[in-house]
Amino acid sequence: MAARKGLLGGTPRLVRRAASRRPAGGAGGVVLLDRRHLYILPTPGGVGFAVVLAAMLMTSLNYNISLGFALTFMLAGIGMSCMWLAYRNLLDLAVAAGPVAAVHAGQDATFHVRVDSRGDDARIGIEARVPAMPEVAAATLTLDANASGMLALRVPAPRRGRLELPRVTIASRFPFGLFQVWSHADLELSTVVYPAPEPGAPPPPPAHRPDHGDGAHAAASAARSEGGIDQLRRYRSGDPLHRIAWKHSARTGRWLSRAGDPPGQPARWLDWHALPAGMEPEARLSRLCAWLLAAGDEVEIGLRLPGMELAPARGASHRRACLEALAMWPQRPGPVRAAQHA
Template identity: 65%
Template sequence: MSTPTSNATSGPTSAPNGRPRGPAEWLRRAHGPVNGVVTLHRRQLYILPTRGGMAFAVLLLAMLMTSLNYNISLGFALTFLLIGIVMACMWTAYRNLLDLEVSAGAVSPAFVGDAAVFALHVDNRDDTARIGMEARVQADKRPRIPGRPATRRPGGAASAASASTVPTEAASLTLDAQASGALALRLPATRRGRLTLPRVTLESRFPFGLFRVWSYADLPLATLVYPAPEAAAPPMPLLARADDAEDGALSIASDDGIDQLRRYRAGDPLHRIAWKHSARTGRWMSRTGQATRDPACWLDWHALPDGLDTEARLSRLCAWVLAAGDDLDIGLRLPAVEIPPGHGAAHRRACLEALALWPERPTS
């Protein structure tokens, strides 16, 4: 007679395929946020002695064996006193991370070659201070091609082989009782596209460095990496400007208004003089009272020289987008992507996003 199959082994102690979890799978399990917050509960903390802690344990063992061999009472007292201190250090190190709350903060985009900054908010709701906490991530050395999905691991976060990851600089933080703080993690931006924050490792070696306590946090943070602007990019292909007219009108809007500017003429009233632009250019300029904008300037992928490769084209277009500033109306044409002419910070950000994600389409 067959026995019904029990599902008791498919709980927390078993893997999804029914076999028992190994130590490596326990460390890879997900540590995602609940309502946007990752709380470091006791079941999510891991503790092991450091190299210094192992050496100190060997020293205590040698002191204990010596005291037993020679029946030294003071040796016993000193050995057990140090063992008690070690136990207190282990609990203090464990308590230093217990019940901390970690949540996602602000994220800043970056250009290729720079570092993207991910901010994490850490809240200490306990009445004891938290000293010497550190956060670090493993940055992927292998650049990901935009449009190709990243490799996923069983825990749910993007992963790579250990040989292709490098540890980044750790961010440290000390919090007083009932206080909050921020950890700024800097990831190298090696290639344009989406940059996702890998699994964050939070650790502490307080108080004496005898034990290392750590935990993980999988936070859904991502940013964009823009192409590196070309260092010595040629001038933008501007359209014909009204500067060639007889009256010398310029198609550049003034900083303190939207009026069109022209060269100063004798008899122009003083209140019509564009003082800021005149000081910047070194020649007298007057406002005409016409609210006309600059002519549209198209930054076209197909108008670039044929000898430029894909990344060089994107770098030149990125340099032109940045050089346009907030006043000049520009449009962007890429293969299968077109952004109509516009100006301002939001329009510039949309153009940079299209350059970062190409050949993907920018999000609307």
């Protein structure tokens, strides 16, 4: 019984040793599944196949059946070929982190794992799963020779903050499921989980017209461009490139952006302290998130949180910066270790 358990699931020492080793990451975070980091064991079906072969061999020996010997050795050869094909199906695969998009709490974050085939053979039935999260469904992929593809793992994101992808297991049972080959990959892949927007949130606070008493702002607003009078202001983080006044910035030595709106364009502040005093912190973040998503681009949006303030601006990059601030509060948002696709 102990021997059979070792065949099916591996001894505890073997499992711990395999789990503690992983392929070394190369340039660009690429993990190469080489010969030293591939593991193979028979599946329950493979163990049953071996038992049947042993019974056929004993029967052929007892009754001296020549055709029985031929059939037994032929099936044994097929089994050995399956072991080699299963091993070669993962050999020298290159695994790397793919894109991942930010999500809201309560949704599933889709982590993409890129797999590159560096050989002249097709790779069939490649499987990726997350052992630390049994609830995550496995993703499968089949690649042609010298091709690449993506494995999509949908990981639940129950709360806001930073969500990292745990160790990923790449496995295969090709061709007949008699053997399982696997390896591990630790990919530096993470995303930001925004707060869940409050359903049925009340209307956002009204916009207020900014104070134009700043002398620098008034001087910039009086500048002229080739097409006529442009309202200029100091550059703010998140301003799109097409709004930057390149000539005026080079002339004055300061970064200036075209407002493109008449003077006195209102700005809307989303203020933590303006919310009802009895609201819990997570409820405040959810309401601010709902207001931020509903604001659109009609007015500039500013965000005030305890210990943090983002000046009014507009655009997708500014909205993303505000959402990341809500997601990471009370910490400050940091870089995400993956390319984000909104």
